[in-house]
Amino acid sequence: MAEVRPTNCHFCGYCCAFLADVEDGRVVGLRPDPSRYPYDERILAGCRRWKMNLDVLDSPRRVNHPLRRVGERGSGRWEEAGWDEALDDIAGRLEALRRQYGPGTLASAIGGPHGSFWPLHRFMSLFGSPNNMGIGQICWNPRIWMDAITFGWTIEADVLPGITKAFFLWGTNPAQSDNSAFWQSIRGLRANGIKLVVADPRFTQCASLADLWLPVRPGTDCTLALGLMHVIIEEGLWDRAFVGEWCHGFDELAAHVRPFTPQAVGEFCGLDPQDIVEAARIFADGPAALVSGRGIDQVGASVAPTHRAICDLRAITGNVDRPGSCVLAEGSDFTPEVEFEMSDALTPEQRALCLNDGFTPLQSFEGYDAVRRQTEKLGRRLPMRYMTSAAPDRVLHAMETGEPYPVRALIVNATNPLLTYADTHRVYEALRGLDLLVVLDYYITPTAALADYVLPAAGAIERPIFQIHGGVANHGYGGPAAVEPYYGRKTDYDIFRELGLRLGQGEHWPQETLAEAYAAQLEPAGVDWDDYCASGIYWRQPAYEKHLLPGADGRPRGFATSTGKIELASELLPRLGGQRLPQQGRPVRLCSPDLVRRLEAEGAAHLPMITGARKQPYNASMYLDNPAFRKAVPQPVAEVSQATARRLGLAAGDRVRLATDFGEAEFALAIAKMRDDLISVDYGWWFPERGVPQAPDFGGIWESNVNTLTSCALEEPLIGTWAYNAIDVMVRKA
Ligand SMILES: Nc1nc2c(c(=O)[nH]1)N[C@H]1C(S)=C(S)[C@@H](COP(=O)(O)OP(=O)(O)OC[C@H]3O[C@@H](n4cnc5c(=O)[nH]c(N)nc54)[C@H](O)[C@@H]3O)O[C@H]1N2
Ligand SMILES: Nc1nc2c(c(=O)[nH]1)N[C@H]1C(S)=C(S)[C@@H](COP(=O)(O)OP(=O)(O)OC[C@H]3O[C@@H](n4cnc5c(=O)[nH]c(N)nc54)[C@H](O)[C@@H]3O)O[C@H]1N2
Ligand code: SF4
Ligand SMILES: [Mo]
Numbered sequence: 001m002a003e004v005r006p007t008n009c010h011f012c013g014y015c016c017a018f019l020a021d022v023e024d025g026r027v028v029g030l031r032p033d034p035s036r037y038p039y040d041e042r043i044l045a046g047c048r049r050w051k052m053n054l055d056v057l058d059s060p061r062r063v064n065h066p067l068r069r070v071g072e073r074g075s076g077r078w079e080e081a082g083w084d085e086a087l088d089d090i091a092g093r094l095e096a097l098r099r100q101y102g103p104g105t106l107a108s109a110i111g112g113p114h115g116s117f118w119p120l121h122r123f124m125s126l127f128g129s130p131n132n133m134g135i136g137q138i139c140w141n142p143r144i145w146m147d148a149i150t151f152g153w154t155i156e157a158d159v160l161p162g163i164t165k166a167f168f169l170w171g172t173n174p175a176q177s178d179n180s181a182f183w184q185s186i187r188g189l190r191a192n193g194i195k196l197v198v199a200d201p202r203f204t205q206c207a208s209l210a211d212l213w214l215p216v217r218p219g220t221d222c223t224l225a226l227g228l229m230h231v232i233i234e235e236g237l238w239d240r241a242f243v244g245e246w247c248h249g250f251d252e253l254a255a256h257v258r259p260f261t262p263q264a265v266g267e268f269c270g271l272d273p274q275d276i277v278e279a280a281r282i283f284a285d286g287p288a289a290l291v292s293g294r295g296i297d298q299v300g301a302s303v304a305p306t307h308r309a310i311c312d313l314r315a316i317t318g319n320v321d322r323p324g325s326c327v328l329a330e331g332s333d334f335t336p337e338v339e340f341e342m343s344d345a346l347t348p349e350q351r352a353l354c355l356n357d358g359f360t361p362l363q364s365f366e367g368y369d370a371v372r373r374q375t376e377k378l379g380r381r382l383p384m385r386y387m388t389s390a391a392p393d394r395v396l397h398a399m400e401t402g403e404p405y406p407v408r409a410l411i412v413n414a415t416n417p418l419l420t421y422a423d424t425h426r427v428y429e430a431l432r433g434l435d436l437l438v439v440l441d442y443y444i445t446p447t448a449a450l451a452d453y454v455l456p457a458a459g460a461i462e463r464p465i466f467q468i469h470g471g472v473a474n475h476g477y478g479g480p481a482a483v484e485p486y487y488g489r490k491t492d493y494d495i496f497r498e499l500g501l502r503l504g505q506g507e508h509w510p511q512e513t514l515a516e517a518y519a520a521q522l523e524p525a526g527v528d529w530d531d532y533c534a535s536g537i538y539w540r541q542p543a544y545e546k547h548l549l550p551g552a553d554g555r556p557r558g559f560a561t562s563t564g565k566i567e568l569a570s571e572l573l574p575r576l577g578g579q580r581l582p583q584q585g586r587p588v589r590l591c592s593p594d595l596v597r598r599l600e601a602e603g604a605a606h607l608p609m610i611t612g613a614r615k616q617p618y619n620a621s622m623y624l625d626n627p628a629f630r631k632a633v634p635q636p637v638a639e640v641s642q643a644t645a646r647r648l649g650l651a652a653g654d655r656v657r658l659a660t661d662f663g664e665a666e667f668a669l670a671i672a673k674m675r676d677d678l679i680s681v682d683y684g685w686w687f688p689e690r691g692v693p694q695a696p697d698f699g700g701i702w703e704s705n706v707n708t709l710t711s712c713a714l715e716e717p718l719i720g721t722w723a724y725n726a727i728d729v730m731v732r733k734a
Pocket of ligand 2: 110111112113114115135138139294413414415416417419420421440441442443445457458459460492611612613619620621622683684706707710724
């Protein structure tokens with residue numbers, strides 16, 4: 001007889017609630033669980049992934065026991081090792097490398113939010129290395145940094161039918177990135193009379209529903225936001241009472257945006273000036289909510305200014321912490337991530353080893369401390385490891401050259417950097433030269449193919465989930481594991497704990513299991529683990545207008561910034577070498593004049609490029625081996641508009657070869673409705689159907705992998721954001 005147990009899917013960030021039928025420790029059936037959060041019929045109806053859960057749980061491609069490399073790196077020759085043997089050897093080698101080169105010699109790499117990263121970060125903190133690389137600089141951090149600096153903490157959109165009057169989607173396409181729930185609710189917005197405005201160079205499904213589509217030229221969004229503020233101020237549409245009482249630096253901002261007329265901005269951003277005026281009026285007209293995404297997170301130098309400009313746009317229209325616009329998040333009642341990752345264990349000497357030191361003054365311990373002094377006014381701290389993470393460019397440099405000191409070991413946890421980090425050739429060479437590469441994954445990915453050890457990670461259903469998005473809000477969800485990990489797999493927590501125990505970290509890993517650790521995390525909130533699992537959620541509705549609440553002196557507590565107000569002009573950023581007021585940065589160029597000249601002579605065209613537009617049912621480099629998915633989405637494509645195809649003499653289905661100074665890759669051309677003279681290229685592509693990846697082709701990573709074209713050079717001067725969008729490429733028929 002099967003026993004029914006609650007559990008969760010984790011093929012995307014929703015972590016939908018499921019019920020598993022379990023027999024002898026094996027899941028024999030799985031179905032949605034309407035009794036727990038998160039459950040939404042519309043999500044499931046739009047989701048093609050969830051039925052894969054049982055296949056993935058017992059896929060023949062899964063790694064089930066630790067694998068140790070026996071041949072040359074990448075040769076594809078492995079032997080199974082016992083856990084004790086593997087972890088003893090890894091711990092011994094890490095200890096020896098630390099003795100020889102210091103603790104910074106170990107770096108780590110993470111990717112998207114596939115699980116909890118604090119176990120890795122705790123291990124790194126206690127090991128003494130600040131060198132975690134991640135996706136922080138190009139996903140999440142820019143917004144979190146700029147919100148915290150401008151408003152004193154992070155905000156979340158608050159779309160309320162009947163109250164919200166305008167909804168802006170800016171560089172995000174939830175129709176593909178958000179497994180449908182959000183997408184479905186956007187569909188319903190217009191029925192509620194909410195005006196939808198979409199700023200995106202592609203005519204996405206969201207754009208097709210919009211009242212106004214702004215096909216902005218990639219990377220010019222900062223200027224667009226300044227232009228919207230110009231109109232709002234010129235036309236007197238700003239919220240005088242709110243600005244007068246709660247905003248700092250309005251006159252400076254007004255002078256700053258004066259030159260940004262609709263004509264000038266229209267010209268720069270490639271937009272109709274009248275659309276800019278209309279968008280500004282819509283935003284100023286009433287409670288306006290806004291969600292931004294990757295489209296403005298990955299544009300190099302302009303990333304921080306773009307987010308700052310959007311913060312200012314919200315503030316001058318009074319759209320901050322008010323119903324129907326956005327809410328300032330509340331600090332968490334449960335233990336915040338920053339404590340669980342034990343970042344404070346790093347000594348000043350260890351912090352100084354961080355491979356961003358001196359390059360990215362905000363994305364650094366110095367920047368973190370400056371912001372922390374502000375956020376702590378209201379008793380809050382951002383997670384530290386994401387916000388201080390090292391710059392991949394500097395870590396790769398230390399691997400390549402031994403400067404400023406050698407980085408000789410890397411732990412890769414839940415990411416596939418040969419596909420998803422910028423500049424694949426460089427990543428490949430750097431990883432190949434390491435003394436120790438350890439990869440925790442479900443599969444032998446192209447990156448894992450280079451490893452000394454592949455450690456088999458337990459996935460959803462085999463592990464509990466408490467998803468807290470960095471702990472910047474008072475919100476967590478998920479549930480228990482339905483079964484013990486299959487075969488010899490372990491949770492990431494168990495792996496880092498057991499490695500930590502071998503390296504003398506024992507006292508800092510008091511909980512024996514991940515579930516116990518989560519239970520301890522929830523304890524301060526007064527919630528029992530079993531109760532949490534029964535509902536699937538911990539959530540407290542944040543209040544609005546919290547700046548009006550009385551502070552210690554009885555007066556309104558204001559915002560957690562240096563002036564106590566929303567800083568339209570930042571007092572903090574200039575102290576870190578940044579700007580008081582947002583200014584458009586210079587574009588990133590991947591094609592040198594030489595390359596352009598040479599390839600133009602061969603008939604290639606030089607085009608602006610964006611990459612990585614999300615597409616269901618794939619996720620970055622995952623799920624490409626699902627036969628049903630592949631039938632629906634068989635090959636990597638590069639998209640241009642009809643007019644652009646005609647101008648270039650290309651047709652749908654043509655093979656096109658793309659080149660930059662960094663490499664070349666080939667795609668099938670597709671026609672899409674989008675801005676003219678722009679190419680949008682898929683990312684994450686390799687070919688798992690060719691068998692276990694190994695040298696020299698590693699599952700085809702040199703063929704259609706857009707990151708062979710990109711660069712991780714530090715472009716944004718505060719955060720170090722490199723660029724996946726608003727870059728350039730040479731295009732020719734293959
Ligand atoms: N199916 C699927 N879903 C995913 C993922 C996945 O790999 N697959 N990945 C997850 C992850 S890690 C993330 S970070 C989120 C990202 O989620 P989103 O931010 O929603 O990402 P996209 O859906 O690619 O939407 C970004 C949009 O920005 C546009 N864009 C590109 N450049 C610019 C620009 O310069 N300016 C403006 N205004 N727009 C621009 C693109 O055309 C694209 O439509 O998605 C998550 N969800
Ligand atoms: N050119 C370009 N590059 C990009 C982007 C882009 O838009 N354009 N987007 C960037 C963004 S926003 C992101 S977030 C990254 C995403 O980059 P990644 O996170 O590296 O992408 P995935 O392919 O999702 O890789 C996840 C890997 O983790 C494994 N995995 C999944 N869950 C777990 C787990 O719980 N434990 C362990 N140990 N392993 C697990 C999977 O099997 C898979 O191999 O890509 C970035 N790179
Ligand atoms: S993939 Fe995402 S939306 Fe689909 S069932 Fe899993 S968690 Fe839910
Ligand atoms: Mo991401």
